[in-house]
Amino acid sequence: MREGAAVDRTRRRTRRLLALAAVPPALEAAVIALLTFHSARGLSPQVTAVWPYDSYHDMRWLLVYHNSWTTFLLGLLAITLVRGMLSAGLTALAWPEHTPRPSFRWLARRNLEVAALAIVIISPWAALAVAYSALALSWYLLASLLPMLVLAPFLVRGGVVDRWWRGLPSLALFGWSLLNFVVLTVAGGLASAVPLWWSVPVAAAAGMANGLLWRRTVAAAVSPGRVRLARLPVAPLAIVVIMASSVAAQSLVGLTAGGPTDWRIPVLTERLPDRVPHAVIALAGHDSNYDGRPAVDPRVQRFSYRGLDDQQRPLPYEPEDTHQSLGASAALLATQIDALHKRTGRPIALLGESEGAMVARTYLEKWPMSSVTAAVMFSPLGRPGRVYYPPPGYSGWGMVAGWELRVIATLANTTKKVDSEPDEPFIRSVLADAPFYRNRTLCPVAGVRMIAFLPLVTAVEAPPGEFARIPTVQVPALHGFPVGQERVRRSVINFLAGEPVERPLREYQFIQWLGAAWQAPTLALTLNPVWSAGREADPAFTGDICEAR
Incomplete structure (x- = not known):
């Protein structure tokens, strides 16, 4: 019993x-x-x-x-x-x-x-x-x-x-x-x-x-x-x-992630094939630097985060220069595009990596009528701007998270060659325009052929749901992967030559699902007064991108 x-x-x-x-x-x-x-x-x-x-x-x-x-x-x-x-x-x-x-x-x-x-x-x-x-x-x-x-x-x-x-x-x-x-x-x-x-x-x-x-x-x-x-x-x-x-x-x-580097990819160190009709501007990512060396092919130019000199040549820049806002970088890019188009008489193709890809996408949004007819984005940020924290001295959603990040960054900067701040203009520009970047980074732009090369780890970065409406090539690599890989190099050249290129991986969505448990919840666009007046729909609630509210 x-x-x-x-x-x-x-x-x-x-x-x-x-x-x-x-x-x-x-x-x-x-x-x-x-x-x-x-x-x-x-x-x-x-x-x-x-x-x-x-x-x-x-x-x-x-x-x-x-x-x-x-x-x-x-x-x-x-x-x-x-x-x-x-x-x-x-x-x-x-x-x-x-x-x-x-x-x-x-x-x-x-x-x-x-x-x-x-x-x-x-x-x-x-x-x-x-x-x-x-x-x-x-x-x-x-x-x-x-x-x-x-x-x-x-x-x-x-x-x-x-x-x-x-x-x-x-x-x-x-x-x-x-x-x-x-x-x-x-x-x-x-x-x-x-x-x-x-x-x-x-x-x-x-x-x-x-x-x-x-x-x-x-x-x-x-x-x-x-x-x-x-x-x-x-x-x-x-x-x-x-x-x-x-x-x-x-x-x-x-x-x-590689730290500050001088980004030297094949398009800068080799001549473009004759079948490529474009002049090309290559945009490096965050904390990159540039020593002023020109590309081998005169049709190719490195984007400078400091702009052009008196002879319309890209100025050398340091990693700190990449910390400016995406809007400021896009304005410099607009000047450089006009100068290169005027010099070569060719349509312009943009080739950007990480922050460089975001600068290119910002430019395409702010300057919809231009000489750019092709854009290649390597490791673009996957649905950024999903949270918010206000600048110092202001209240708003996520304010304590912002202060924690400032304390962590202040201590971390004592051991880093290049300081990184949670309120640097680059990050604040992403947070301020989060509705656009969250919803439209990988959306088509009228008159521009676009493709995104996505490292497989990007699947962990983006919440489950639709992530792209442009052709994608998913590469088994980490963020900021080297774009000198032979297969990737051939795909870039083929794309610039006008050939269709797309190679999705079936595992991508599966990895998106597995990463879902460990992401922070997304802040609803309608809650934040900084965002609420925007015209963008919220992929966090619709599951779709490229939609208007």
Whole structure:
């Protein structure tokens, strides 16, 4: 009889655990579906994830959706209380049946403490995720995820046992928390891929999976197995390293992306074939530099972020010159296009990489009637301007995220050759004209043949949904990939010669779905007064680009 009663008790606790873990994600998914908030569907499975994925979910929403210090602080208090009590309930229901459990009061107090600590630790990384959504750079997204994987087993122990800060977590804890990351990634992708309202049962199923993983992680945390380095405060050391890494990540991103470079691609170092009818202007990306060397072919010219000299030659420039606004760069490009067209008598083709591609696209929007008849964009930013933060001294959506990014950038700049600021004119121009860049970067322009060469990692950068209405060539590469690859070089020449070129990858949309769980939610265009007067539709809610409101 006692054994049967124990089995019944275990079943009831399991049902309660699964219900508590499933209902909150389903409710968030239902609200998102009701709002037709397509780009946010991948986030709801994380509502009841194990630490710290749950706090990462909360902080991304809060850093995007607050518009004053008051709303931020009230939101911070609310998510701390809700997260602490929800985690205490999940921990209590997940506790192993034959292991003595602390009182719920103790669990509540401890999980509230862990919730507050997790917010402090996670906040800088959530701010980097916001920066990623502002510029759509995958480096920031990937950099913000690695600390989650490291911190998870430490914080899981924090809500369960005393002296959790000492010693290394067990391999089982690492394994179960890593499995939760995989589950959340797959569930977020599935929630983004299915029809809108089907995301609700997907989120509920993911929540039940979270509940089972809470059971496994709590059991692993209370297991009396041998703890390695039991006398060392390993958790505080790990937390300090993780917090410092949020600053180091800024420098690492620049180093990994290549840092300041003199962009020398084949079109600059080789003569164009006679079958190419254009004169070409090549536009390098952010933090590039130029020493003034002319291209081998007189029909080809390097774009200068400083403009032309008295003899209409591009001036040398330094990486800092690339930090000006896209509008200012587009105005310089307009002058250079007119000069090159006048000198050669040929139609102009633009070949831009990263920021250079965005300068070219800005020019095509602001100067629709020109001598440009072709545009090649390498690694254009994938749906940038999805969040906002106001300039210093102003209130507005995302203001605390902006201040966090300024602090991180100030510390990071002490180790960088070229300072990078979250309020530099280039970034502010993207944020100010976000409706256009979010909606129309990869849209056709009348009278201009266009093509985009997209590195495969761009699929992680863009939220699920339509991403291009111009021909694309998707290349297995990282952002800012070298355009000297032989296959890419041939494709560029063929395109400039007027031949059709398009090579999409079937995996692209699949990777978009998998990245959906880890992006910051998009700020609705209609909420921000800076954007609300625009004529653009919002791809975050329609799933389509190139649409008018």
